[in-house]
Amino acid sequence: MNTRVAPAYQELADRLKEQILSGTFAPGDRLPIEPELSAQYGVSRSTVREALRVLSSQHLVTTVRGVAGGTFVVRPEPHQISSYLQASFSLLATSRGGSVRDLLEVRDMLEVPAAGLAAHRRTAEDLTVLRESLFDPRTVDAEHVFEANRNFHVGLLRAAGNPMLEAVTRPMFGVLNERFLRVKASRRFWFRVDRDHREILEAVAAGDADRAREAQHQHLEHLRSTYTRIDRERQPQ
Numbered sequence: 001m002n003t004r005v006a007p008a009y010q011e012l013a014d015r016l017k018e019q020i021l022s023g024t025f026a027p028g029d030r031l032p033i034e035p036e037l038s039a040q041y042g043v044s045r046s047t048v049r050e051a052l053r054v055l056s057s058q059h060l061v062t063t064v065r066g067v068a069g070g071t072f073v074v075r076p077e078p079h080q081i082s083s084y085l086q087a088s089f090s091l092l093a094t095s096r097g098g099s100v101r102d103l104l105e106v107r108d109m110l111e112v113p114a115a116g117l118a119a120h121r122r123t124a125e126d127l128t129v130l131r132e133s134l135f136d137p138r139t140v141d142a143e144h145v146f147e148a149n150r151n152f153h154v155g156l157l158r159a160a161g162n163p164m165l166e167a168v169t170r171p172m173f174g175v176l177n178e179r180f181l182r183v184k185a186s187r188r189f190w191f192r193v194d195r196d197h198r199e200i201l202e203a204v205a206a207g208d209a210d211r212a213r214e215a216q217h218q219h220l221e222h223l224r225s226t227y228t229r230i231d232r233e234r235q236p237q
Helices: 010-023 033-039 045-057 078-095 100-121 124-132 142-159 165-182 189-204 209-235
Strands: 061-064 071-073
Touching: 010 033, 010 045, 033 045, 033 165, 045 061, 045 165, 078 165, 100 165, 100 189, 100 209, 124 142, 124 189, 142 165, 142 189
Parallel strands: none
Antiparallel strands: 061 071
């Protein structure tokens, strides 16, 4: 039986990745320069360059040009992680036939507790962001309503005060909204969303975690029929 041997650059990339994920190289650390890595691991400089390209494609390192430049371990931000995960979840939902029910189920698992945390942890700035994201469905067009809706949910996740929660929850919200709501939801739907958002905000502002969780759960339930209808209309006849 033939055993495929990984190319040298992949082996080096795997070793460096292990060091990054184990904390040997911390976020913001500069990796040794190419000649040093080449000598340390007994590989050519071209192998080092290919290994660093692999790590860059995995969003683990970034290269900075100039005198003070080099290759640095990235400092991950929630929105960057979310962007990568959203693309992956969207492809997964498409290739594996992920249903609206599945996506909403995950949102309920994540966003309902997040609303409760937001009621306990929100700051005055968080409340300002949430209030500014409210909209009047009678006076704004579909694109601006969509943007305001997104801003409210992102603001609520940030108010929960847990960047990991924000990073893993935003992608699910993004997949559903980008696929179903941007241009296909009715104005009546947005009136319902507006009422729900105001109820959630009122509970969060009052510091009432139980009420915030219930309001968020009911909001997701109200979304279900619209998502399901749009999903059905998207299916091939």
